[in-house]
Amino acid sequence: MSSIILKNISKQYYHDSYAVRDLSLEIKHKEFIVLVGPSGCGKSTTLRMIAGLEEITEGSMYIDEREVNSVEAKDRNIAIVFQDYALYPHMNVYNNMAFGLKMKKIKRNEIKDKIEKTTEILDIKNLLYRYPSQLSGGEKQRVALGRAMVKEPKVFLLDEPLSNLDAGLKARMRLEIMELHKKLDATFIYVTHDQTEAMTMADRIAVMKDGLVMQFDTPSNIYNKPDNIFVAKFIGSPQMNVFEVYVQCGKNGVSIVKDGEAVSVNNADTERIKKYSNKKILAGVRPEHIKIHNDNNSAENFLSAKLYIKENLGHEIYYHFNSGKDNSDIIVRTIPEMDVVNNHEYRLWINPEKMHFFDAENGNRI
């Protein structure tokens, strides 16, 4: 078993600032957890505290219900894979993988067996007698994973392990790490600032900002029910469109009004936004939940907007519109389906079931 509990963990490198603040996470045995967030938000610090490489300033950490605050890194049964692989340059692949086991005084034959089994899983048997300088980025990454695997740890910590690889290799290694997680009886905690990695690999994602966890949830809930405006905008590419709107409650139901144009609200959040009647809130809608129309007569749930640029990705197009007095940006993501011309006015249909609402003061989901 390898459950991990972080209870109100904080880390201060300096007295006047927090790298991590009051962080609490309960991670189950064999879960694949991704910590994601912008640069400097405290992801690596959190990982290093779990590994025992960084002292905890406040709070408690438990691995399998045992408090480990003062347990040394080498006694935690955790392996860490770093972004730069950290292979020993003067040792060949075999010795890189054997080094930690030799330190633990494991018998030669046993080391040989473990390395054989691991290199087979990772398909790197042919590389055993090469030195790190003779390996490609992807091969180095596999060796670094192998070096972690031979230790048979209960917990794998991976700190941006794919960030030095090109796009194609990244996609392949992503699948390999997911396969590896399926095969091994270990908990994985993976740090990245790449939301695609977070969304595709995680059982649960912790989105971080300024040392705080903004939401800890499944990829589906993070995308479809973001807890706050930060998570709403951080996850999703292109990012969610967010507008300042007024709430209008009348005989015909609830609407939000942007620059005089009303969009009726018809989803599970309708009741909750009623208490913001005549007040300003933030309304969010993902680019795939807006449709472009040529029809000028349509009134319900439409905003007027002028197209100013399109980005053609082949299988889909991102259309960038200006709308309203403040020329606010609206991005629409769609498959190529109609001829849409720059500098023309269009009507954009907002799917009333797919809108998100946030408090304008604190950014929390309403």
Ligand SMILES: Nc1ncnc2c1ncn2[C@@H]1O[C@H](COP(=O)(O)OP(=O)(O)OP(=O)(O)O)[C@@H](O)[C@H]1O
């Ligand atoms: N050894 C250190 N001494 C002092 N401050 C540190 C140290 N390591 C990290 N920090 C600070 O702590 C904060 C969190 O850093 P951390 O490396 O955990 O962020 P991160 O989310 O992993 O960033 P990145 O994605 O850029 O690697 C940052 O403000 C950073 O400058």
